[in-house]
Amino acid sequence: MRACDYILALWVALLPVCAIAAPAQKIELTDAQALAVSDIMLNAGDLPAAESLLNDILQSGDVDIRTGALFQLGRVAAMRGEYSTAERYFLTILKFYPDMTPVRLELAQVYFLSEQYSLADFNFRLVLADKNLPPNMAERVRKLIAQSRQRKNWSLNAGLSIVPDSNINNATGRAQECINFGFGVMCRPLERENYGIGLRYSLGGDYYLRLTDHWGIKNSAYLSALDFATSRYDDYSLYLASGPRYLMSRGDVSLQPFAQMRWYAGKYYSTVPGLRLDATYDITRRVSLAGGVSYTHTKYHDGRINDIYRSN
Numbered sequence: 001m002r003a004c005d006y007i008l009a010l011w012v013a014l015l016p017v018c019a020i021a022a023p024a025q026k027i028e029l030t031d032a033q034a035l036a037v038s039d040i041m042l043n044a045g046d047l048p049a050a051e052s053l054l055n056d057i058l059q060s061g062d063v064d065i066r067t068g069a070l071f072q073l074g075r076v077a078a079m080r081g082e083y084s085t086a087e088r089y090f091l092t093i094l095k096f097y098p099d100m101t102p103v104r105l106e107l108a109q110v111y112f113l114s115e116q117y118s119l120a121d122f123n124f125r126l127v128l129a130d131k132n133l134p135p136n137m138a139e140r141v142r143k144l145i146a147q148s149r150q151r152k153n154w155s156l157n158a159g160l161s162i163v164p165d166s167n168i169n170n171a172t173g174r175a176q177e178c179i180n181f182g183f184g185v186m187c188r189p190l191e192r193e194n195y196g197i198g199l200r201y202s203l204g205g206d207y208y209l210r211l212t213d214h215w216g217i218k219n220s221a222y223l224s225a226l227d228f229a230t231s232r233y234d235d236y237s238l239y240l241a242s243g244p245r246y247l248m249s250r251g252d253v254s255l256q257p258f259a260q261m262r263w264y265a266g267k268y269y270s271t272v273p274g275l276r277l278d279a280t281y282d283i284t285r286r287v288s289l290a291g292g293v294s295y296t297h298t299k300y301h302d303g304r305i306n307d308i309y310r311s312n
Contacts, residue, residue, distance in 0.1 A: 031060040035068045042075060051076050067093055071103060078106065083114040101130045105141070112144060117152035121145055128285045138285060145282075146249050150213055156205040163226065168196040168233050198228045208245065218245040218254045231266040238262075241276065251281035251288075258294075270300045 029037065034057045041050035054069045054076070074089030090107040093100060108123035124145045128138060171193045178187040204222030211217065222239040241258030260272040274296035282288045300306035 031057045031062060031065045035065055035072070038069075038072050042072060042079075047076050047079060067097070071106070074103075074106060074110075078110050078113070081113075083110050086110045087114075099130075101127055101133065108144070112148060115151070117148040118155060121148045121152075124148065125288075133285075142249070142282075146247075149252060150210070150247055152208060153210070154205060154207045157202070157222075158204075159200070159202040161200045163198040163200045165196050165198060167193040168198075168228065169194045196228045196230075196233065198226050198233070200224070200226045204239070214247050216245045216247070218243060218256060220256065220258070234264070234266060236263040248281075251279065253277070253279045260296075268301045270298060272296050272298050 034053050038050045038053045038057075041047075041053065051073065054073050057065055058069045058073075060066050060069070070089050070093050074086045074093075077083070077086035077089060087107065087110055090103050090110065093103045094107065097103070104123055105127045108120050108127060111117070111120035111123060124141050127133065128141050128145070133141070169191055171191045173193065174190055176187045176189050178185050202222065202224040204220070204224075207219045209217040209219065218241075220239065220241040224237050224239075226233075226235040228234060237260060239258065239260045241256040243254060243256035245252060245254040254277070256276050256278075258274055258276055260274075262269045262272070274294050276292060276294040278290075278292040280288065280290040295312070297310075297312050299310055
């Protein structure tokens with residue numbers, strides 16, 4: 001029988017004795033032995049036989065056996081290119097055992113193969129944070145992180161929130177303001193605080209145009225908005241940027257000229273051109289540094305406001 005062939009191949013590791021059986025004879029395996037045999041089948045590329053055996057022991061009373069079967073079924077799915085199925089198996093294990101590095105590594109590789117590079121990068125970094133990770137494995141994971149950074153073409157960000165504001169008009173809280181002109185005092189009433197509930201939403205992303213393994217163009221676009229019932233307090237901004245990006249084995253550097261336009265209270269309010277430098281670098285296996293610096297020149301659409309507030 002086929003199962004006996006695998007057992008005979010590694011009988012020292014698996015069974016005290018493996019007798020040569022007649023064709024009709026059945027071989028009874030414990031759950032632990034069946035799990036070990038499935039691993040041999042899987043490494044030999046016999047995925048159907050491995051999957052069949054794993055499904056038989058998936059209801060084992062031993063939680064370790066069930067966990068091992070789920071892990072092996074995830075490997076079977078990954079080898080078949082069924083990445084979403086493999087992801088579900090691995091995430092099921094990590095839900096209860098988040099510190100199981102081998103499972104985390106398999107999940108990261110599934111994300112890498114399915115071109116989900118942000119998730120691959122995140123999970124590879126969790127693997128790299130394991131203090132007991134062998135140096136050769138750590139080096140391999142670093143290379144996979146670098147490859148994820150190189151192959152990543154785009155990223156998206158979105159946000160949505162409710163914004164209650166108890167002083168939407170930025171009132172001072174005073175009833176009036178007065179000025180003493182020497183010949184008398186003149187006063188005018190001030191607005192009371194207005195309450196409003198706004199909706200804040202944002203959408204943006206980066207597109208990385210790859211030129212070589214190390215050089216590319218980083219293009220960014222972001223839209224953010226704050227909407228109230230009346231346009232008097234609405235606030236919108238649009239950010240556009242594009243510039244060169246250099247990738248290193250442990251990080252990246254980008255330099256982007258940019259422009260940010262703002263609309264306030266339903267009118268065009270200001271333009272902010274500038275230059276931004278961003279960098280990330282993995283200092284150690286557990287520490288990553290990210291930072292940026294920018295230079296801007298703010299110009300206001302209203303000439304009187306611009307004369308007073310324009311600045312660098």
